[in-house]
Amino acid sequence: MSALEEKSKAVSDGGGFALLFFVVGLVASLIVGWVVFPKILYSQKRQPFDFNHKLHNELVDEGCESCHFFREDGSYAGVPKLAQCVDCHESVQGDTEDEAIFVNDYVTPGIEVPWLVYSKQPDCVFFSHAAHVKSAEMDCKTCHGDIGNSSTLKVYEENRITGYSRDIWGKNIAGFKKNTWDRMKMDDCSECHVKLGVHQNSVQTGKGACFVCHQ
């Protein structure tokens, strides 16, 4: 073997190492970016106690609107207040631990339950439940998922930087979504508005005007 051949072999060995380092580095960065970062970014918070939507849904007559109702002025009540619950929950019903927490810690002393709202938007966002549920006749599931058939409340993942729920950005850190309820970002609103033919009335962009969903 000549000296020249030996040298070229050494170079190609070095190239192999470089490739290995590159692959290891790439995999490590991907793991940090896709797995470690989301774990650091979102804190895990538990609701004050668990709530069974399915159980309640079977007992009420008007579905979601029995508790999440519209006020007469067209505004939406959102998460129910304690006053709506006490009619049935004045004393402990059933034998679950959550029921005991609810009655003893909140109903008896008359304290509102500090629910963590998964769909809470920044205050610059205007959303009209009336326009979507009444005029466009959409169902709750389209944006919120099938919460009515869930028997437990999931962990509330709060973005440590923005303070909003992970449900707004979506579970998928890359921003892919399979269902309409996977994400609640502005693009998701406008995607549906374009698809369903809401008048695109902006002079600047030719798309939906800002004051449709902003306040």
Next chain:
Amino acid sequence: MKQSQGHNRPKKYGMVIDLDKCTGCGSCMVACMAENNVPFKKDETNKRDSITWMKVYKLTNGKPFPENDVCYLPRPCMHCEGHHGHSPCVSVCPATATDYSTDTGIVSQIYTRCFGCRYCMAACPYHARYFNWWDPVWPAGMEQMLSPDVSVRMRGIVEKCSFCFHRYQRAMDKAHLEGRHELAEDEYQTSCTQACPSGAITFGDLNNPEHKVHQMVKPDNAHGGRPQAPNAFRLLERLGTNPKVYYLSTREWVRKAGDNSIKGEGKAHAKH
């Protein structure tokens, strides 16, 4: 689910201010600040850095005593339409933070989108736009009375009158609940309109012949919304900004004060 929404007839919300009725009391300014969470400072004497979406100016004819006359002129955002919605501020915004809606004719300002370059302030001939030099600080306890319908603004961005657009949104909420798509004239009124004790401000849809604003100024939509009523005028009409705020006055010097003119201009016309 319905596949498409019925598109309503486009609105052109506008305002008519009768300057002969305005007493300069400033109720509109106060009502506006309270309604729209407008920040204020302890010392508001420097008018170059204070924020007043609605501002009352004092005009005078500059004549000595017996002929002396003053007029108070409330100035909200004019919500200029320009040509096909290209109002001065909308045209220059590099952030798409301000926009013109062809459905309502309202010039919107999205505070979270604005990055504070202030091109729009330079472009606005009416000084209707204001810059937040500081973060708002409310006196202790006052946060509790902020309107949840209006987003508060932070330091470094521009804000302006929105014609109380949140009131339109609220009114539409009620309409949707009742299965309507159109609002009655009195369902959507701005805060300053309702606060004015002398009834100088009228608000409504300029496209709707049944609305008072339309009847008062008779806008000529074929010619940039020019008012056809004899005592009606707009500020800086000749700039072509096509504003949606009209003024009324029986006094000629007031109507002339609405635009800049060179000395002696218009006299030649008067001879015809």
